Amino acid sequence: MKSREQEYKEIFIGEALEYYDALNRHISDLEKNPENETLLAEIFRLLHNLKANAKAIGYLPIADLSHKLETAFELIRNKKIAFADETVTVLFDGIDLLGELIHNLDREGYQPQDEPIIRNLDLVVESADKGSKPSERAVEVAKGPKYLNAKNIQLSDLIYIQIKKLDHLLNLVGELIIDRDRIISISKELDHPDLATVSSHLYRLTEDLQFSVMDARLVTIGSLFNKFPRIARDIAVAEKKEIHLDISGQDIQIDRNILQIITDSLLHIMRNAISHGIEPAETRVAAGKPAVGNIKLSAQSDRELVQIRLSDDGKGIDLDDVRRGIVQKGFLPAEAANELRDSEALSYIFEPGFSLAKQITEVSGRGVGLDVVKNAIDSIGGRIRIDSEKGKGTTFTLHLPTSIAVKGALLFEVDNSFYAIPLMHTDSVVALDKDELHEIGGLLVADIKNETITVISLNQFLTASEATMNLGSKAKLQGVVQNIIIVTYNNRKLGLIVDKLYRQQDIVIKPLNKPVDSIEIYGGVTLLGSGKVCLVLDVPALTRYFLTKK
Amino acid sequence: MELEERREKRDRKMEPMVHLIVFKLGSEEYGIRIEQVKEVTVTPEITRMPKTPKFIKGIANIRGDIIAIMDLEERFNVAPPADVNNLNYYKNTFTLALEASDYTMGLIVREMPQSLTIPVSQIDKTPAFIQDLNINENFIEGIGKINGRLIIVLDILRILTSDEVQQLKMSS
Numbered sequence: 165m166k167s168r169e170q171e172y173k174e175i176f177i178g179e180a181l182e183y184y185d186a187l188n189r190h191i192s193d194l195e196k197n198p199e200n201e202t203l204l205a206e207i208f209r210l211l212h213n214l215k216a217n218a219k220a221i222g223y224l225p226i227a228d229l230s231h232k233l234e235t236a237f238e239l240i241r242n243k244k245i246a247f248a249d250e251t252v253t254v255l256f257d258g259i260d261l262l263g264e265l266i267h268n269l270d271r272e273g274y275q276p277q278d279e280p281i282i283r284n285l286d287l288v289v290e291s292a293d294k295g296s297k298p299s300e301r302a303v304e305v306a307k308g309p310k311y312l313n314a315k316n317i318q319l320s321d322l323i324y325i326q327i328k329k330l331d332h333l334l335n336l337v338g339e340l341i342i343d344r345d346r347i348i349s350i351s352k353e354l355d356h357p358d359l360a361t362v363s364s365h366l367y368r369l370t371e372d373l374q375f376s377v378m379d380a381r382l383v384t385i386g387s388l389f390n391k392f393p394r395i396a397r398d399i400a401v402a403e404k405k406e407i408h409l410d411i412s413g414q415d416i417q418i419d420r421n422i423l424q425i426i427t428d429s430l431l432h433i434m435r436n437a438i439s440h441g442i443e444p445a446e447t448r449v450a451a452g453k454p455a456v457g458n459i460k461l462s463a464q465s466d467r468e469l470v471q472i473r474l475s476d477d478g479k480g481i482d483l484d485d486v487r488r489g490i491v492q493k494g495f496l497p498a499e500a501a502n503e504l505r506d507s508e509a510l511s512y513i514f515e516p517g518f519s520l521a522k523q524i525t526e527v528s529g530r531g532v533g534l535d536v537v538k539n540a541i542d543s544i545g546g547r548i549r550i551d552s553e554k555g556k557g558t559t560f561t562l563h564l565p566t567s568i569a570v571k572g573a574l575l576f577e578v579d580n581s582f583y584a585i586p587l588m589h590t591d592s593v594v595a596l597d598k599d600e601l602h603e604i605g606g607l608l609v610a611d612i613k614n615e616t617i618t619v620i621s622l623n624q625f626l627t628a629s630e631a632t633m634n635l636g637s638k639a640k641l642q643g644v645v646q647n648i649i650i651v652t653y654n655n656r657k658l659g660l661i662v663d664k665l666y667r668q669q670d671i672v673i674k675p676l677n678k679p680v681d682s683i684e685i686y687g688g689v690t691l692l693g694s695g696k697v698c699l700v701l702d703v704p705a706l707t708r709y710f711l712t713k714k
Numbered sequence: 715m716e717l718e719e720r721r722e723k724r725d726r727k728m729e730p731m732v733h734l735i736v737f738k739l740g741s742e743e744y745g746i747r748i749e750q751v752k753e754v755t756v757t758p759e760i761t762r763m764p765k766t767p768k769f770i771k772g773i774a775n776i777r778g779d780i781i782a783i784m785d786l787e788e789r790f791n792v793a794p795p796a797d798v799n800n801l802n803y804y805k806n807t808f809t810l811a812l813e814a815s816d817y818t819m820g821l822i823v824r825e826m827p828q829s830l831t832i833p834v835s836q837i838d839k840t841p842a843f844i845q846d847l848n849i850n851e852n853f854i855e856g857i858g859k860i861n862g863r864l865i866i867v868l869d870i871l872r873i874l875t876s877d878e879v880q881q882l883k884m885s886s
Contacts (some may be wrong), residue, residue, distance in 0.1 A: 579760055626764035642754070677818045679874055680782040683765060689773060689780050697761040697775050 173269070176221050179324030180266045183214045186260050198247040204229070208237050214262075225276070226265050232285045233258050243308050254284045258394035327420060330381050334568075337374050338672035342691045344370045349694055352580060359684050378419070378567045385463045385472070386414025388423050392434065392461060399438045406445050406456045407438060413463030418470050419567045426562065429537040432558050433474050433658075434459075436534075441478030441558055451478065453556065468566055481552035483509055493518055511655040514538040538654070542704045545571060545588050545687075549655065563588070571673060573690075574649060574667035574696065578622045582698040583662075584671055584690060589703035591650040591657060595663065598644050606636040607710070610659060612650065619648060619659035620710060653707040674698050685709070730834045734858070734864055735810065737827040740792030745830065745858060745865045752811040752818075752819055757783070757804045771804070774820060776811055783809060783820040786873075814871035832860045837867055852876075 187210050194203045210363030215230035236255060239245045261281045268274040344366055350520075351363040389411050400407045409656045444449075449455050457478055464471045483506055490501040490512050501509070512518055516535040545565050552558040565571065565588065572587040592614055601608045601619060608619040620635050623642070636641055641661065648659045673688040675681060689704035734745035735754070753776070760772040760783050769789035773782050787793035809820040810827060837856040853873050858865040 299732060435821070564837045579762075674780060676773075677779070677781055680763070680766065680770070683763075686763075691775060691780070695775065696759070697773055697780055699761070699763065699773075 172221060174321060176217060176223070177266060177269055178320050179217065180214060180226070181263075181320050184259070184261045184263045184266055185209045186210055187262070191259060194247060197480075201241070205238060208234065208241060211237065216316060223269065223398060225278075226262065226269075229258065229262055229265065229278070229282070229285075232282065232289070233262070234582075236285060236288050237607055239289065245288065251288050254281070254288050257281045258285050274476050283326050329376070331421070333377050334381065337370070337377050338674075340370055341374060341670075341672060345692070345693055357381075366622070381419050381421070382417040383420045383423060384414060385416045385418055385423065385470070387428070388427060389414050389461060389463070392430075395431065396434060396438060396459065399435055399498065400442075403439045404444070404613050405438055405442050407442055408456050408458050410458065410460045411462070412460075416465045417566070418468055418564065422546075422564055422566075425540055425544050426546075426564065429475065429540045429562075430472070432534070432537050434461075437476040437478065437558065438475060438481065441476040441480075443479050465566070468564040468572070470564045470566055472562040473555060473559060477557040478556040480556050480558055481510065481513070481550075482545075483552075486510060489518060507551075507655045510552060513550065514548070514654055544568060544584055544613055547588065547653075571671060573670055573671045573693075573700065574668055576647075577651065577664040577666065578662055579617075579627045582666075582692060582696055584698050584700045584701070585649060585651060585660075585670075586673075586687070586701060587668065589651045589653055591652040594648050594650065594659075597649055598638055598641060598646060600642075601646065603636050603638060608638065608659075610648075612648075612659065615657065617650065617657050617659050617711060618657040619661060621661040623661070623663055651703045651707065653703050656707055658703075658707050658710055671700070673699075698700060732834055732837065732858075732867075733829065733830050733831050734865065734867065735827050736830045737808075737810070737823040738825050739787045739790060739823070742792070743865045744786075744862060745867045746810070746812065746821075746870055747867075750812055750814050750870045752813045752879065754808055754810050757807045757809045757820075757822055760804060771822065774809070776809070776820065779811075779818070780826065781818045781820050782813060783822060785822050787822075812870050812874070814874055817874040819874055830860070832858050832865075832867070836860055 190203050190210070191206045194200060194207065197203065211230050211234040214233060215227050218224070218226035218230060233255065236245075236251075236258070240247045240251075245251055258281055261276065261278055265276055265278075266277070273567050282324045344363075348363050348367060351359045392410055392411065396407060396409045437459055438457075442459070443451070443453075445455040448457065457476060458475070462473050464473070466638060474705060486509050487501045487504070490509065491498045493515075495501075495515060495518075496504075506572055514537075515533050516533065518533060518535070540549055541562060541564070545568075547563040549561045549563070550558065551561070573584040574593070575582060575584050575585060576588055577583070596610055596612075601610050603609075604677075608621070610617055610619050624633055624635055624640050628634070628640075642663070646661045647663075647665045648661050649665075650659050652658075652659055671690040673690055675688050676683075676686060680686075682704035685702055687700045687705075690698050690700055692698050735748055735751045736743055736745045737864055738744070754778060758774040758776060760774045762772040763770060763771040763782065766782070769785050771783045771785050773780055795853070802820055808823050808826060810823060812819050837858045839856050853868055855867045855869040858867050
């Protein structure tokens with residue numbers, strides 16, 4: 165694998181060469197059409213971007229030269245000098261030198277012979293100041309060594325590709341993996357040495373292919389994060405707040421589509437943090453905090469997950485307010501709301517219709533709630549969590565998969581059918597004796613690692629008819645020892661009793677087709693190595709069904 | 715006389731035709747426009763899909779596409795319901811993979827379906843008495859008559875988008 169630095173460099177060179185090509189095209193057009201302002205503006209823009217990119221990545225000679233050329237073209241645009249005579253030659257030479265610098269970026273110890281060209285460029289610029297015709301001063305210019313005439317045509321090492329094509333590729337890889345698993349299980353059954361060899365080779369190849377395709381889709385989180393300084397500044401100005409934004413972890417890589425899906429969510433949380441979280445300067449000072457509010461946006465990668473965290477040191481969320489809100493909006497009766505653990509109470513702010521904002525402002529609080537954010541994160545199999553302390557600030561943590569297509573899942577059996585739950589939502593697996601389950605309030609409850617957790621029998625839930633379903637009866641359970649998968653969603657835990665536990669496996673989740681896509685408890689479906697169809701349970705919908713409804 | 719016959723022949727040639735896939739549900743013959751039928755296969759293994767209406771038998775893998783399978787006999791109440799605990803019940807049947815707009819569904823039929831072309835003029839709009847039947851009148855596009863056979867032409871998109879199927883959500 166190439167280092168990330170090398171990758172950045174290649175991207176820069178690819179883009180720079182494109183700019184260089186465009187510059188060549190435009191300057192040639194300009195020579196024929198010196199008064200064309202659109203062309204001038206375009207050249208100006210290209211040089212400006214090139215300068216900024218080169219500066220950002222630390223290629224100062226390119227940045228300096230772009231700057232000089234930019235200055236010259238600005239003078240032309242402002243009609244201080246004419247794009248004619250020697251000036252044209254000097255500028256062509258300058259752009260050629262730019263190309264030379266870009267092409268040789270990779271070469272160790274490369275020393276451009278740039279002094280004459282730079283000097284000439286300076287002369288052109290100075291000529292404008294002195295009002296003299298550049299041609300008089302620049303006679304020596306033309307005599308400068310021309311070493312650039314042997315131009316070699318080079319095609320860029322980078323290509324742009326539509327994300328749609330990569331999506332298609334990834335889907336095909338997904339299908340391939342399903343077939344591969346099938347071949348491997350057939351090969352195990354047949355126990356033929358040749359088939360075993362070829363299927364293990366196939367296994368390695370497809371692993372490699374899958375990895376490569378997923379890698380091709382990765383972008384750095386910086387491509388999103390780097391837009392935030394400006395956005396945050398604008399929100400802060402509109403809200404009359406003073407903030408300092410600290411960004412880290414831009415290098416972490418993530419699937420481009422996942423980044424796309426969370427963009428709005430992150431923006432929403434950022435708006436919330438600035439307009440509701442950070443207090444006005446005077447309030448902050450009175451509370452003994454620095455006048456400028458701090459917002460931290462960071463990314464971290466943790467095995468197969470990427471963690472994005474946005475925290476502010478603002479006023480935090482008042483849990484009493486949240487509890488009052490829970491009661492007012494009719495989610496829970498007052499006694500129940502008061503008994504909720506803090507983390508559970510906080511999780512209600514992700515419920516539709518739950519908003520603590522009292523004031524509608526220009527940028528936030530227009531009724532689009534955190535439930536929308538949560539749905540977006542759920543849709544890619546991620547998790548969101550909120551921590552807040554009154555007076556100290558609020559932190560949102562997003563746990564996201566690095567890649568969309570393949571997910572680790574836990575396979576199990578209920579009523580002779582296979583089901584899967586993505587590992588993203590599983591907390592732990594426990595085996596409990598029937599005696600450790602208690603019938604409380606129409607549901608089963610167990611004390612697991614000092615936590616009281618609601619437990620349901622999936623067999624009852626999935627197979628019994630509405631009329632005979634009894635989720636709170638131990639008599640309906642089969643056997644003595646119960647295998648329970650504890651799933652977690654939105655700080656809430658739910659135990660699911662399954663008939664048989666199988667293994668962990670990477671699965672490719674396919675969405676269900678219309679019209680059965682509307683059944684909430686299914687997140688999709690996957691094909692197992694045996695060719696059997698396996699439904700994937702949607703943990704968010706299940707927990708919503710059992711834990712919110714009460 | 716001869717001239718008249720020829721004219722009749724010509725008229726029939728000019729007349730728009732409908733190509734139907736015809737199959738039996740209960741004792742009657744039903745038809746679906748061929749554009750809405752993606753393929754006909756031997757019914758594959760069906761995996762049960764809990765929390766769906768009874769007439770959705772489950773989902774099956776048809777050439778990599780995973781689609782829900784429906785038993786219209788049960789839905790239209792024209793045959794005794796299948797034994798829910800015995801998906802082998804559908805062992806020797808056929809499945810029509812239907813596709814209308816974005817909707818896909820497999821439809822189980824007991825006998826090998828046939829293909830039939832009939833003139834549009836031979837399809838009558840649904841008569842009023844159909845309302846008394848178990849079949850929602852909206853599902854029927856018309857009644858086709860040819861050579862003494864009577865074929866109930868179904869509107870698949872209506873069937874797949876009907877409230878009953880749309881409300882495939884948990885009652886909460």
